[in-house]
Amino acid sequence: MGVQAILSLRGFWGRGREKSLLLASVLFAVAVVLPVIGLVAIAAQGSGDAWPHLLAYVLPKTVADTLVLLLGVGLVVIALGTSLAWLLTAYDFPGRRLFEWALLLPLAVPTYIVAYAYLDLLHPIGPVQGALRMVLGISNPRDLWFPDVRSMGGCILLLSFVLYPYVFIPTRALFLMQAGSLIEVARTLGADRRRVFFHVALPLARPAIAVGASLALMEALNDIGASEFLGVRTLSVSIYATWINRSNLPGSAQIALALMVLVVSLILIERWARRRQRYVSQAQRARRARPRQLSGWKAAGAFVYASLPVLFGFAFPAFYLAVEALRRLRFAGVPADLGAQILNTVVMSAIATFVALVIGFVLAYATRLTRAPAASVALRVASLGYAVPGTVLAIGLLLPLFALDNLLADGIEAVFGVSVGLLISGSGAALIYAYVVRFLTISAGGVESGFSKLSPSLDHAARALGETAMGAMRRVHLPLLRPALGAAALLVFVDCMKELPATLLLRPLNFETLATHLYGEAVRGTYEDGSIAALCIVLVGLAPVMLLARLSRRPALAYEKGGSVVGAGLLLEEQAKS
């Protein structure tokens, strides 16, 4: 009776506190949905004469191109990610342990940077074609036929080489978690290795493949730099062009709505593909199947196959960037504006990370403390932001923020008699808002999964020992959640640093981050000038890769955390299950 009585008092928070916590999380959820509402509002204004033009000339081509890109990237990342995951699970060969983490390296290279690097690498007068001509003894660049990287095929390949880890990580984790006895019993029932893979291992890994592929495709949809540099007009590129080049906001909002339709269908397809997930995790404690030792040319083949994605997705572009950056540094010294760009990037990312962590914590804590259905709905809704592409988010934010800005400015002018201009849009607050919406799912999901590992009896014990809810949070939850919070902070920070589309559209005037600077140089065609910024982004991007590499030793965790942006799909599913 004693414990029950203490618990029912609810200590410091009391009923009122609990309600305010609940209210806060509902407000956060609304704030995440706001851009989508804004988007619909802008699109509904109608784009006047532009719409028939869009419908006739822009949309069909961009939608078709986007679909072809998605299909291509989807097929390649699934083939590459799944085959690599199986190779590293079912077989043992020299170098396997190296590839376990080396295959994660391409995650550190954002799509726009890989495109940026290869454009220069494979340029007709670039190092690769130059070397080829020298070997073949050809003097005129026109006489050498070389596949053009500025094409749909090139775009699919380049995106796939950096996005396959989204499939590789969860699929390998699931292969590792599969009971070895399933594979072994299949073999005693007469199945050879081929049949074991196609009829046992692969069907069981389908949920992980679906999650990974959908995350990779979300990234492909979100991408703006790579597609644009490589001359593929995707929906994201069109949205940007329609807004910036034609100043047609309603038109770009209408394209953005088309993009949202694609995103939602992607989510639905993913859900459908993993509908049988619950069957899978039955025998997790069981031992792993022993990998088969490869030797001779088979081992060599495995080594070469596994090294290709590492070379193309990481080593070549990173090496190129390092060389270019060094040359640039030696030639012209440290660029004058580099410091300002780094500062801008770090400050914006740090603020966004802090806000995302606090809000994520409130959302997760409200669910745990109140156990109210409203709280968990709020958490789930707030976690949907990851699916909204950066361009869409930017356009959707514009109207509500603009209205708010005007309201603020008018209010301040009325009270103080001074004109302050656009406070929110001008200060970068809009950018932080966008970052938080997009990456909130990482922090909320991280805290949530951290909480789920803390038994409720810990809360009860703390409360029964006379601690308030607030005190229990401070003395019990926060210390125990530190690793989860740290990992979430790292992931959010790096994703903010790498973010390009929303940053391009929402940054204050003349405000450059590393990513936007790089984009600007690439658009101008002055590749070598962006190499230092690109190298900085890649180096910082290595931090979460190292974190993931450590996690991948514990397959269950790696499965949960997925790729850098978001094991979100996974975390969402995790929440949906509980």
Next chain:
Amino acid sequence: MSVPMGEACLEMIGVRQQFGATVAVADASLRADRGEVLCLLGHSGCGKTTLLRVAAGLEQPDAGIVRLNDRVVVGPGVFVPPERRGVGMMFQDYALFPHLSVLDNVRFGLTHLPHPKAHRVAMEALVRVGLAHYAHDYPHVLSGGQQQRIALARALAPHPEILLMDEPFSNLDQRMRERIREETMSVLREKGTTTLIVTHDPAEAMLLSDRVALMEQGHIVQVGTPGELYRHPKSLFAARYFCDLNEISAQIRGGAVATPVGTFAAEGLPDGRCMVCIRPQALSLVGLGLPAMVERCRFTGEADLVTFRPQGYDGVLEARMPPGTSPEAGAVAQLAIDPTGVLIFPLD
């Protein structure tokens, strides 16, 4: 060995399996005759599961020969992979494919048959274990006992030359275990399937098997019928495995052992240190015998467990007595020790 040798179904000779520095199986030899149920018994980590996996082809031993019905499946330069051995294997966790229906699970090993025939054979197997009406369900809706029977049906459907079972009943709760064990064994006996069962439970091994092979630290230490192993254990290890014992260390001198609780015959044993083991059921109350104080009585229903403190011995003797016959705690009783329940093992 007193059991007449039949036709060997599985024969393993000098099998050795090492994992890194750990020797899991050291020079183990074993044969299972056709139609026989053989139990591999031992503590966890003794190598019994490894030996089973060598028979299945899931491990490739470092040395040794394995023959299945006179076909060499492991030998110098020979290793037949599991999918071409024709063995049935049942895992502790049943390893049912979660993405396949019950019927498709059972049909998994029947791809060599034309579709209608495979369907018929699988359904027959399901009928035999009494679960035909679950054919189109998925494994996760079945209870543990039902999953076990599906695993049995799946393993037996392709008519394996030998069925290998790894702790097949350990995941079931006590009451269901007895029933499923009964049903499983009746299916096996009806089909006359040669079976190798790995278990750590001596009672289970004695109940199920025609013969038991006892393993200790990678070695097979004794093979025989359950009765032989129980009554005539060759080692202290074997004796301890099958029965709780009262152990008194003593000296053998001239074919006899003198202990504080009596003198026992030790014919044919060399002089020196030994362990005298007295089975708890060898102790009984008589009119006049070894005086002992009754220290404690516990009732289990099937027997009374009584702790005696004999005069002149600074240890205690545990006894199992027919229920309701035990004396009050604190009383002094007269104990008799049945010599057939006394085992003597020389030490060193």
